[in-house]
Amino acid sequence: MNDIAVYTLTSALHDKKALEVSTKQFLSEVFPRGGYDFCGDSYTSFCSYPLNIIFVRTGGTEGEFIKLLPTLKETKHFYLLTSGKNNSLAASMEILSYLNQNGLSGEILHGSGLAERIAALAAAARARRELRGKRLGVLGRPSDWLISSAADPSAVREKLGIELVDISMDEVKAAIEKAEPAEPEYESFDLVQARAEKVCDSIPGAVKIYWALRQLVLDNKLDGLTLRCFDLLTSVKNTGCLALARLNTEGIPASCEGDVPALLAMTIARSITGTTGFMANPSRMDPATGKIVFAHCTVPFDCVDSFKLDTHFESGIGVGIKGNIPASPVTVFKVSGDLSRVFIAEGQILRNLDEPDLCRTQIEVQLDDPSLISSYFLTAPIGNHHIIIPGRCSAALRAFAQ
Numbered sequence: 024m025n026d027i028a029v030y031t032l033t034s035a036l037h038d039k040k041a042l043e044v045s046t047k048q049f050l051s052e053v054f055p056r057g058g059y060d061f062c063g064d065s066y067t068s069f070c071s072y073p074l075n076i077i078f079v080r081t082g083g084t085e086g087e088f089i090k091l092l093p094t095l096k097e098t099k100h101f102y103l104l105t106s107g108k109n110n111s112l113a114a115s116m117e118i119l120s121y122l123n124q125n126g127l128s129g130e131i132l133h134g135s136g137l138a139e140r141i142a143a144l145a146a147a148a149r150a151r152r153e154l155r156g157k158r159l160g161v162l163g164r165p166s167d168w169l170i171s172s173a174a175d176p177s178a179v180r181e182k183l184g185i186e187l188v189d190i191s192m193d194e195v196k197a198a199i200e201k202a203e204p205a206e207p208e209y210e211s212f213d214l215v216q217a218r219a220e221k222v223c224d225s226i227p228g229a230v231k232i233y234w235a236l237r238q239l240v241l242d243n244k245l246d247g248l249t250l251r252c253f254d255l256l257t258s259v260k261n262t263g264c265l266a267l268a269r270l271n272t273e274g275i276p277a278s279c280e281g282d283v284p285a286l287l288a289m290t291i292a293r294s295i296t297g298t299t300g301f302m303a304n305p306s307r308m309d310p311a312t313g314k315i316v317f318a319h320c321t322v323p324f325d326c327v328d329s330f331k332l333d334t335h336f337e338s339g340i341g342v343g344i345k346g347n348i349p350a351s352p353v354t355v356f357k358v359s360g361d362l363s364r365v366f367i368a369e370g371q372i373l374r375n376l377d378e379p380d381l382c383r384t385q386i387e388v389q390l391d392d393p394s395l396i397s398s399y400f401l402t403a404p405i406g407n408h409h410i411i412i413p414g415r416c417s418a419a420l421r422a423f424a425q
Contacts (some may be wrong), residue, residue, distance in 0.1 A: 027144050028072040029051060029104070032091075033113075034083035039348035040082055042109075048076075049106045053137050064397045069095055073148035075142070076102045076132065082110025090356040095135035100425075101129035102144065104137075109346055139418065145420035150294035156183030158244055159290065162236075163251025164190040172406045174360035183363045185290070187244055187283065192344045193252050199236035199259055205234065215333040215345055222332050222342055225261055228341035232259070233266035240275060247276035249286040255341075262341030262369055265332070273325035277416035278302055278408070279321060285408040293413050295419050299324050300356070300412035301348065306381050308400060313393025314373070315400070318382040322346040326413060327384075336382045345383040347375050354412045356420060357405045365419045365424040366394050366405050378390045386411070 029050065032043060050061070053354065059076075063066060069075050075098070077088075095101075099300070100359050101122060105111040106392035115131045165172050177188045202225070214222050232255065240248065248270070251335060252263035269276040271289070276299045279284040289299040303317035320335050327346035335343045350372045357366045369391045378384035388398065 024072070025060050026057050026073045028062050028068060028075050029059050029064045029079050030066055030069065030075065031064050032079045032080040032084045032087055032203055033064065034087070034411065036083060041236065044081060044109065045106070046078070048059070048095070050273075051323050053141065055138060057387065059305075066091060066094060070097050072103070073152050074141075075158065076104050076143045078104040078106075079111050079115045079118065080106065080109060084116045086116045086123070088118050089121070094125075099127055102132055103129055104132045107133065138350055140277050143418035143422040145425075146419040147347070148223050150291065150419075150423055151183075153294045154197050154290065156173045156186075157184070157246040157278065157290070158186045158188050159276075159286055160188045160190050160239065160243055160245040160248035160281075161281065161283060162190045162195050162239070162248055163281050165249075165283065167253055169280055169282055170280045170407070172280075172284055172360065172408070175362075178361040178363075183287070183291075185287070187379045188245065190239060190243065190248075190270060192251060192258075195239065195250070195255075196258055198239050199232055199255075201386065202231040202235040202238065214333040215331050217338075218334050221334055221340070225334070225340065225342050226265075226332070228259060228261040229265040232261060232263055236263070236266050236270060236277070240270075245275075247286060247290050249278040249281050249283055251281035256289075256335070256338050260340060262320070262335040262338070262343065264335060264344055265342045268321045268324055268344050269339055272325045273417040282406070284358055284406060285410065287360075287362070288333055288358045288410045291358065291420075291423065292416075293421060296412055296414065296416050298325060298413060299323055300410040301384070301386075302408050302410055303384070303386075303406055305400060305409060306385075308396050310393065310401065313370075313390040315370075315388050315390065315396065315405050316369060316376065316381070316385060317409070318376075318390060319408075320382045320384070322348070322384045323366075330384075333383045339418040343383040348372055348384070348386050348411075350374060351413060352415045354414065354416045354420065355388070355390070356410045356412055357408070358424075359405050364405055365420075366399060366409070367424070368392060368399075369415050369417050374413075
């Protein structure tokens with residue numbers, strides 16, 4: 024079973040044999056690599072696929088659609104594919120107008136770029152289905168300085184089908200005390216020489232934090248988590264940077280500082296692209312050029328081509344990650360805690376930096392649209408942290424956000 028199903032809507036006045044030939048040719052152009060199930064005029068499986076597309080093959084089908092609509096009552100948004108022949112577009116416009124008048128919505132898939140648009144819609148539809156039923160742990164509330172980075176659990180449950188699970192920092196600390204690391208403690212990894220001895224001393228504790236979080240994930244059946252990590256600096260004299268880097272690499276979205284909106288963005292990103300991306304602070308930006316420096320003290324290992332272990336920047340203790348992210352296209356992504364706002368922008372990593380007054384992993388990104396610095400980052404940002412996702416994936420993210 025593929026992720027995409029194609030159904031047909033056809034007037035009885037048209038020659039069926041000729042339509043079958045033209046349909047086969049058209050769909051081979053829209054889906055050059057296949058990847059769809061052709062269901063024809065049988066709608067019994069409608070809604071069982073992540074993405075269901077109605078190919079309006081001819082005009083004169085508007086009445087047929089109205090007869091069909093009661094059987095598709097679970098659907099609120101329809102995708103109408105047109106070929107540009109046999110009055111297909113005209114019928115689709117009439118159908119879409121009817122849907123809009125009756126409190127429903129849809130989109131006509133027409134013209135150039137169909138394959139790319141449908142691929143983005145399919146990725147978004149898969150993600151929506153995959154996210155439903157997930158459980159994300161909130162390990163301690165957001166850090167005190169994240170005054171705009173709480174989340175609305177009811178909105179998250181209603182819009183994404185995700186449950187937010189509160190876990191106290193006392194439970195986290197207890198798990199760390201009981202943790203028993205089950206593997207070597209990173210002795211072979213590269214260290215930043217200036218602080219090598221300090222880092223080396225902190226590695227066993229950082230590994231214990233990782234195993235503690237892994238156990239909390241198992242015990243609470245979590246699919247991801249956010250950690251009020253700065254509390255660990257005083258309670259266990261260590262950091263969660265190494266633990267979060269490993270969890271993200273293993274496919275468990277994990278954000279810093281109890282930032283739930285950042286965790287939601289990372290979870291959505293992973294469901295669409297297969298990676299959580301780099302959660303980072305915008306540290307410096309230039310409205311004239313569209314360049315932004317992003318930095319943070321942890322980064323998923325699958326986002327970098329090399330890394331060294333360092334201390335945590337602000338505190339100078341524990342274990343941080345100094346990663347080198349390849350110069351490549353990226354997508355900057357963030358959602359608000361009630362999911363009413365989303366930010367998506369594409370750009371290019373220009374270089375990695377090594378500045379002493381920033382968090383350990385540092386990149387300079389050139390936005391494709393420099394005006395976003397003034398119109399968004401400096402006037403209407405969604406909090407502080409943003410997610411830097413490898414590759415250009417804005418089409419799928421925008422389809423998801425619709």
